[in-house]
Amino acid sequence: PxxxxxxxxxxxxxxxxxxxxxxxxxxxxxxxxxxxxxxxEYLPMKENSQDLIMSCLGLHWTNDLPGAMIQCRLALKPDGLFLAAILGGETLKELRIACTIAQMEREGGISPRMSPLAQVRDAGNLLSRAGFALPGVDVDRYTVKYNSALELVEHLRAMAETNALFQRSHILKRDTALATAAIYQSMFGLEDGTIPATFQVIYMTGWKEHSSQQKPKRRGSATVSFGDIRKQFGSNQD
Incomplete structure (x- = not known):
């Protein structure tokens, strides 16, 4: 209050x-x-000390995402809330496709140019694995327009959002970069000459357990079937 x-x-x-x-x-x-x-990954907070922990687009940099989330849960007080937004696996899908094709054509193989990201289907499992109660997951997708793929790459570098993997090629050859830009424009270019870049944001919520929270019903304890619900409300389908 x-x-x-x-x-x-x-x-x-x-x-x-x-x-x-x-x-x-x-x-x-x-x-x-x-x-x-x-x-x-080495959260400098005492156990049961925080009412709320929020993470905004930072957890995708951790090597041990489940471990980092477990530490967040331990730092929360009972009935404390964990809120996180992370970039999802659909992020920059256009750039990944264009870069992969260009590398195969120019270099005969591929090296990851972007860090791996979590998938939506994994988010709920991550919350449960970390021990959070009442887990919730939501997703937003944003499309940002750029004048070219090279402008997009410069933006990512300015954001410090390039590849963090140790086992990667540190040099993107000039002809590969130019081929990536050309393929990007050819495959995904818009009528106005710009190119779209997809950013998928996954939102995760979870609570530290407390006796006051809702508890799931025991499996098999339902007293109404889906068939009964269908009969009661009817169906609009023929």
Whole structure:
């Protein structure tokens, strides 16, 4: 009822944390702020200490995603809420296809140019595996237009969202890059000359267990069948 009294913000980047500190010091209103330089895989928080943990488009960088989510659950108080948004496997599907074809044509093989991402079907299992109660998953898909594939790649580099895999080719050959751009434009180019880039965002919610939460019914305890429901409400299908 009284709102948020204390807020902790964490990032692996010292520069980003310092920027947050500068922005916070410029304003006097809002909750008490605490800033931490830390890693989601080694969460620097005590068990049962947080009411809410939010992660916005950062967990796809972790090597052990289930382990990081387990640490989030442990840090939550009972009935605490975990909210996360991660990039899903459909993200940049156009670029993946174009780059794969270009590498096969120019180099006779492929090397991953983008980090692996979780699939929607895995999100619920990840929440359950991490021990969260009442898991929920939702998905949004965004399409962003760029003038060319090369402009898109420069945008990704500026976002520091290029491939993080150790076992990868560190150099994208010039002819392969140009072929990727040409294939991208040929396969996915729009009438206005731009190219679309898909970004899929998966939203995950889960609660730390508490006695006050709803509990699922025992399997086989249902007293009404789907057939009975169909008869009661009727069917619009012939």
């Amino acid at each position: 009284g709102g948020i009294e204390k807020l902790t913000m964490m990032d692996m980047s010292v520069d980003m944390v310092n920027k947050w500190r500068e922005l916070e010091s410029a304003t006097d209103d809002g909750p008490e702020m605490n800033f931490i330089v830390g890693d989601e």
